[in-house]
Amino acid sequence: MQKVIELFYRVLEALLILLLAGMALMVFGNVVLRYGFNSGLNVSEEMSRYFFVWLTFIGAVVAFREHSHLGVESLVAMFGRKGRVICMVLSNIVIILCSAIFFWGTWVQLPINSSMVAPVTGLSMAWVYGVGFFTGGGCVLIALERLIRLLTGRVTEDEIAAFTGENLTIEQMAERT
Amino acid sequence: MTLFVFVGSLLGAMAIGVPVAFSLMFCGVVLMWYMDMFNSQIIAQNMIAGADTFTLLAIPFFILAGELMNSGGLSKRIIEFAIACVGHIRGGLGIVAIVAALIMASISGSAAADTAALAAILIPMMAKAGYNIPRSGGLIAAGGIIAPVIPPSMAFIVFGVAANVSITQLFMAGIFPGILMGLSLVVTWLIVVRKDNVQALPKTSYRERLRATGRAAWALGMPVIILGGIKAGVVTPTEAAVIAAAYAMFVGMVIYRELKPSDLPRVILQAAKTTSVIMFLVCAALVSAWLITAANIPAEIAGYIEPLIDRPTLLMFVIMILVLVVGTALDLTPTILILTPVLMPIIKQAGIDPVYFGVLFIINNSIGLITPPVGVVLNVVSGVGRIPLGKVTAGVWPFLLAQTIVLFLLVLFPDLVIVPARWLH
Amino acid sequence: EFNSRNIRVSNGINADHPVGNGIKAMQECLDQKSGGKLKLTAFWGGALGGDLQATQALRSGVQEAVVTSSSPLVGIIPALGVFDLPFLFSTPAEAYKVLDGKFGDQMNQKLDASGLVNLAYWENGFRNLSNSQHPVTKWEDFSGLKVRVMQNNIFLDTFQNLGANATPMAFGEVYSALETKAIDAQENPYVTIDTSKFFEVQKYVTETNHAYTPFLFLFSKAIFNTYTPEEQTALRECAVVGRDVERQVIADLNKKSLEKIKEAGLQVNQLSPEEQARIREKSMIVYEKHKAQIGPDVVDGILAELKTIRGN
Numbered sequence: 001m002q003k004v005i006e007l008f009y010r011v012l013e014a015l016l017i018l019l020l021a022g023m024a025l026m027v028f029g030n031v032v033l034r035y036g037f038n039s040g041l042n043v044s045e046e047m048s049r050y051f052f053v054w055l056t057f058i059g060a061v062v063a064f065r066e067h068s069h070l071g072v073e074s075l076v077a078m079f080g081r082k083g084r085v086i087c088m089v090l091s092n093i094v095i096i097l098c099s100a101i102f103f104w105g106t107w108v109q110l111p112i113n114s115s116m117v118a119p120v121t122g123l124s125m126a127w128v129y130g131v132g133f134f135t136g137g138g139c140v141l142i143a144l145e146r147l148i149r150l151l152t153g154r155v156t157e158d159e160i161a162a163f164t165g166e167n168l169t170i171e172q173m174a175e176r177t
Numbered sequence: 178m179t180l181f182v183f184v185g186s187l188l189g190a191m192a193i194g195v196p197v198a199f200s201l202m203f204c205g206v207v208l209m210w211y212m213d214m215f216n217s218q219i220i221a222q223n224m225i226a227g228a229d230t231f232t233l234l235a236i237p238f239f240i241l242a243g244e245l246m247n248s249g250g251l252s253k254r255i256i257e258f259a260i261a262c263v264g265h266i267r268g269g270l271g272i273v274a275i276v277a278a279l280i281m282a283s284i285s286g287s288a289a290a291d292t293a294a295l296a297a298i299l300i301p302m303m304a305k306a307g308y309n310i311p312r313s314g315g316l317i318a319a320g321g322i323i324a325p326v327i328p329p330s331m332a333f334i335v336f337g338v339a340a341n342v343s344i345t346q347l348f349m350a351g352i353f354p355g356i357l358m359g360l361s362l363v364v365t366w367l368i369v370v371r372k373d374n375v376q377a378l379p380k381t382s383y384r385e386r387l388r389a390t391g392r393a394a395w396a397l398g399m400p401v402i403i404l405g406g407i408k409a410g411v412v413t414p415t416e417a418a419v420i421a422a423a424y425a426m427f428v429g430m431v432i433y434r435e436l437k438p439s440d441l442p443r444v445i446l447q448a449a450k451t452t453s454v455i456m457f458l459v460c461a462a463l464v465s466a467w468l469i470t471a472a473n474i475p476a477e478i479a480g481y482i483e484p485l486i487d488r489p490t491l492l493m494f495v496i497m498i499l500v501l502v503v504g505t506a507l508d509l510t511p512t513i514l515i516l517t518p519v520l521m522p523i524i525k526q527a528g529i530d531p532v533y534f535g536v537l538f539i540i541n542n543s544i545g546l547i548t549p550p551v552g553v554v555l556n557v558v559s560g561v562g563r564i565p566l567g568k569v570t571a572g573v574w575p576f577l578l579a580q581t582i583v584l585f586l587l588v589l590f591p592d593l594v595i596v597p598a599r600w601l602h
Numbered sequence: 603e604f605n606s607r608n609i610r611v612s613n614g615i616n617a618d619h620p621v622g623n624g625i626k627a628m629q630e631c632l633d634q635k636s637g638g639k640l641k642l643t644a645f646w647g648g649a650l651g652g653d654l655q656a657t658q659a660l661r662s663g664v665q666e667a668v669v670t671s672s673s674p675l676v677g678i679i680p681a682l683g684v685f686d687l688p689f690l691f692s693t694p695a696e697a698y699k700v701l702d703g704k705f706g707d708q709m710n711q712k713l714d715a716s717g718l719v720n721l722a723y724w725e726n727g728f729r730n731l732s733n734s735q736h737p738v739t740k741w742e743d744f745s746g747l748k749v750r751v752m753q754n755n756i757f758l759d760t761f762q763n764l765g766a767n768a769t770p771m772a773f774g775e776v777y778s779a780l781e782t783k784a785i786d787a788q789e790n791p792y793v794t795i796d797t798s799k800f801f802e803v804q805k806y807v808t809e810t811n812h813a814y815t816p817f818l819f820l821f822s823k824a825i826f827n828t829y830t831p832e833e834q835t836a837l838r839e840c841a842v843v844g845r846d847v848e849r850q851v852i853a854d855l856n857k858k859s860l861e862k863i864k865e866a867g868l869q870v871n872q873l874s875p876e877e878q879a880r881i882r883e884k885s886m887i888v889y890e891k892h893k894a895q896i897g898p899d900v901v902d903g904i905l906a907e908l909k910t911i912r913g914n
């Protein structure tokens with residue numbers, strides 16, 4: 001099971017690479033076309049925006065799993081282990097609530113987005129706005145699993161350290177500026 | 178009252194460790210519930226629409242350019258160039274740090290990435306030459322925070338989109354104040370190292386200097402491309418960003434040969450992850466911004482500060498103090514995203530130039546990156562330079578003070594921002 | 603029969619646009635009819651999101667109203683693309699007759715089917731061409747001009763068909779692109795050429811009237827249906843009052859802006875009626891190309907109606 005999950009995230013990472021590389025190629029290609037050949041592809045402008053939406057919301061789930069979303073840890077860092085665990089429980093409940101509303105909102109709005117197409121490519125906007133299912137649902141699942149482990153006392157010390165903002169990597173710090 | 182519901186729910190969630198992005202969503206939910214207009218679609222729609230903006234595409238591309246600049250050896254060449262030019266003068270390595278920080282600021286938009294590159298190379302050298310280590314670390318931290326002020330700048334893009342202000346104009350207006358910040362560091366550094374007994378580097382020969390310049394020339398071409406392209410109106414900030422990334426990749430792979438094709442997936446993935454973290458935050462902030470606007474919270478605040486509306490200088494002074502206080506505890510991007518929708522209507526009402534405000538706001542937020550207790554750039558120096566955080570914090574204060582003085586000079590003399598901006602635009 | 607209602611009206615444009623005058627007049631009318639119970643709160647400059655996003659919020663029943671041009675909505679209602687067709691109307695009077703008449707009602711039904719109630723057709727106005735190269739008096743003069751156009755397939759095709767080099771570009775970048783001669787020309791209503799100071803970096807202006815953009819005063823159908831009949835009627839009637847004021851202010855402002863452009867030393871010319879007819883004829887190829895997507899009945903319907911109007 002753990003292996004499957006690990007593989008799943010590797011696939012997501014590969015997807016993130018493809019999305020960012022694709023965006024860069026499309027926008028760069030348009031610059032070259034515009035200044036070199038006085039033309040441009042409208043598809044590129046539109047698709048690069050949608051790639052960006054997918055990149056943002058798929059990456060948000062990966063980042064959540066890695067505790068990379070920035071927070072203000074000064075207060076929780078002052079608590080002892082018990083206080084920190086209580087904060088983790090409350091924090092995960094808040095995240096589940098918000099993500100579930102995000103998921104639900106995507107569902108309610110699906111008919112409205114399905115009845116609208118992208119002006120150039122004709123892509124149904126359900127494909128773009130539907131990414132809320134993935135992000136809302138993904139974060140609910142991750143937070144729920146964490147909550148269950150917290151309540152059954154199976155949380156690891158590493159997770160508590162990550163929650164209190166200890167041992168940040170340089171890359172994680174870079175995300176904060 | 179709505180204002181207190183907004184602030185209370187946001188701070189409450191952040192205090193118990195909820196990441197800022199989710200805290201912003203949560204305060205949006207609470208506001209909806211309080212205003213009796215709960216609708217899950219407000220969350221879903223504003224979240225996604227936030228990322229569906231072409232202007233914001235500049236963010237991943239500038240992040241990518243910055244990553245490629247570091248992996249491709251461009252940062253190293255720039256620092257070597259600065260050493261060859263000014264390394265031999267008294268207090269030289271400090272001046273090197275400031276010059277290199279200014280050049281790197283005109284290529285990259287991230288304070289932490291620039292600081293990490295500077296600290297990795299310069300702190301060991303400065304230690305060897307006998308400089309006071311915490312003070313050197315403090316200087317590098319203060320130099321690193323110029324990155325968001327001089328274009329390109331992620332901070333200006335986020336502010337420009339949140340406040341609906343021209344990013345090109347913000348970029349042009351940031352150049353001179355950024356240089357002023359650098360100059361204030363030079364002055365402060367020369368004062369604090371006056372009595373230190375340090376070894377100056379041997380003076381490099383004319384020929385050697387020429388060679389270092391030649392090696393760095395490709396890297397030094399990057400600011401010319403970015404700023405020149407935007408200034409001439411030939412490219413938009415988004416296009417300039419993608420050109421910068423392509424250029425950094427070309428120089429790193431073909432000219433310096435430090436970047437291998439096999440490095441690319443790692444570099445791109447890192448840029449993608451950083452992008453998601455920032456963008457998810459931007460999107461969540463747009464949810465709360467929508468509700469702040471719909472609830473007319475800015476009007477409520479305008480009521481409290483009514484007496485200041487006719488006194489723009491005093492109003493700016495008060496706002497700058499407020500931002501400094503918020504910046505002690507909150508990181509750059511969250512501060513911009515939380516405060517912009519609240520402050521912008523007041524700024525407009527008081528008749529303050531939004532570009533001028535934007536520049537001061539971003540300088541102030543950048544200073545927040547080196548104010549304790551939460552100053553992430555201090556953490557970077559501490560981590561990369563292996564100096565305890567407390568010591569870096571002690572070392573940074575003269576420079577922090579100097580940059581704060583610059584900030585308030587700009588409050589008193591707005592022409593210091595407005596005149597050069599007009600001249601550059 | 604009247605309840606206290608706060609109606610949030612989202613606008614992509616700024617408060618100094620004539621829509622501001624229209625909303626003021628509409629509010630005065632509503633105050634009279636409802637005894638101050640129906641209140642419009644306008645949000646300007648896209649403060650509540652862009653026009654498309656706001657329209658989607660209307661369809662979800664999240665927000666009450668938006669004043670938007672028709673172009674961004676073609677992804678929801680393809681028929682609205684008809685208003686992007688080149689050289690469709692030749693005078694404001696023609697546009698008003700069509701929009702406020704039977705054809706306008708037909709479009710309103712399509713909007714209604716998508717959850718949007720159109721209270722009235724306000725306007726953004728006719729678009730005209732400015733450039734830095736040479737006077738444009740005939741079809742052939744468009745050839746080779748680098749023209750900035752909106753990101754819109756019909757606009758792109760229109761200018762490419764005219765032989766121009768159509769370049770889509772964000773509005774905020776247009777001034778400096780004109781200044782540095784990265785592009786030669788742009789097309790916008792006189793008021794925009796004036797307020798965005800394009801006249802400072804252009805030499806020639808041609809009254810092409812190549813496109814007329816209506817503004818729609820849209821209301822969320824989900825919310826509208828919860829209002830009492832009296833409230834609904836008041837909103838519809840007062841939107842018409844606001845519409846008339848807004849159109850008048852635009853007409854006045856157009857004159858003032860044109861004067862200012864002339865004073866700035868630009869050479870202004872009009873297309874002769876014969877040349878206008880010739881260009882319209884030559885532009886029919888764009889009509890044909892987009893007919894299937896817009897809907898043949900819609901395109902043929904409006905052309906037939908225009909023929910009757912012009913015949914009289």
Ligand code: NA
Pocket residue numbers: 281282283284285286287323324325326327328329330
């Ligand atoms: Na920068």
Ligand code: NA
Pocket residue numbers: 504505506507544545546547548549550551552553
């Ligand atoms: Na701080």
